[in-house]
Amino acid sequence: MDTPQQKEDKISPQAKWWVDGQRIRYKGFWFKLEFITASEAIRAHYTPLPSDIILASFPKTGTTWLKALTSSILRHSSPLSSSSKDLDYLNPHEIVPFLEIEIFGENPSKDITEISCPSVFSTHLPLSFLPETVKTSGCRVIYITRHPADTFVSLWHLYNKFGTEISIRQAFDEFCKGLVPAGPYFEHVLEFWEARDRVMFVTYEDLKANPEETVRRIAEFLGCKIIVEKIVKECSFEKLKNTSKERGEGVHWSGTKYDMFFRKGVVGDWKNHLTQEMMKELEDLADLKWRGSGLDLNIFNRSASQ
Ligand code: PAP
Numbered sequence: 001m002d003t004p005q006q007k008e009d010k011i012s013p014q015a016k017w018w019v020d021g022q023r024i025r026y027k028g029f030w031f032k033l034e035f036i037t038a039s040e041a042i043r044a045h046y047t048p049l050p051s052d053i054i055l056a057s058f059p060k061t062g063t064t065w066l067k068a069l070t071s072s073i074l075r076h077s078s079p080l081s082s083s084s085k086d087l088d089y090l091n092p093h094e095i096v097p098f099l100e101i102e103i104f105g106e107n108p109s110k111d112i113t114e115i116s117c118p119s120v121f122s123t124h125l126p127l128s129f130l131p132e133t134v135k136t137s138g139c140r141v142i143y144i145t146r147h148p149a150d151t152f153v154s155l156w157h158l159y160n161k162f163g164t165e166i167s168i169r170q171a172f173d174e175f176c177k178g179l180v181p182a183g184p185y186f187e188h189v190l191e192f193w194e195a196r197d198r199v200m201f202v203t204y205e206d207l208k209a210n211p212e213e214t215v216r217r218i219a220e221f222l223g224c225k226i227i228v229e230k231i232v233k234e235c236s237f238e239k240l241k242n243t244s245k246e247r248g249e250g251v252h253w254s255g256t257k258y259d260m261f262f263r264k265g266v267v268g269d270w271k272n273h274l275t276q277e278m279m280k281e282l283e284d285l286a287d288l289k290w291r292g293s294g295l296d297l298n299i300f301n302r303s304a305s306q
Contacts, residue, residue, distance in 0.1 A: 028128075052140070058146075063144065064091075065240075073219050127192050
């Protein structure tokens, strides 16, 4: 039986996020209630098949790009695979569903048995919220991450579009405290980092610095033979953004218009928004929270070939 502290750690209400409603702290992470309920359903009912592919990420770290790349890799390596639909017609989020909403949410919008093989899912849940079998079933998990400063800035812009009422300084403090959806960022990254013997770990910065090499690594991890340049071109920021514009407005379940997933797509935009002092705070936090794990902010400075 849980001690009062353990209970408190599991469900500790309540925090109001910048824009919408309440967040609940559950097992050390902040989520809306519906995500917590869904994570329990996932743990109870989801047994990954060895052929399943799970794309995991903290929000705003490159999820959309990784979804596009993975579906493009699968489509080009096996043109008959219907799990990899054409990016000319669909937003990457329409191709790869979130486990915690579209599959195991309160009103799932997809029937898991209808999804073709290999099934590709995504998740913003921490590793500890997923079933243990994710580590043992042979399914492939790819985790994408991004420098916390650019992650925060991307999140800040998104929430501004929804009408943020607090200053960037206040929002930054909340990010540092972990009070953001799926936060804290540092613990989220650390969980997947510590499982990297089973999880492929990719950074947004690797993809930007050396897309061909990183895509080649992803394809190899998935056991796919492809023409790398074709995939990189098909999933470039410009291409996806233009396709999204041409298609007109569509709205993701989160309320995000599809074209809002493509804002600037660069490394280092934090310099336009954060002070050196704020960056130092992030560096200190990384130091503190990742100490002893072998993980540090230098992973965002390396190119994929190193
Ligand atoms: P999500 O967690 O809400 O799905 P996610 O896709 O992880 O969002 O992150 C969005 C970021 O990825 C945006 O970054 P920015 O705000 O700094 O611009 C978005 O522009 C960027 N992005 C999306 N697609 C691409 C792409 N093909 N190449 C590079 N960056 C991309």
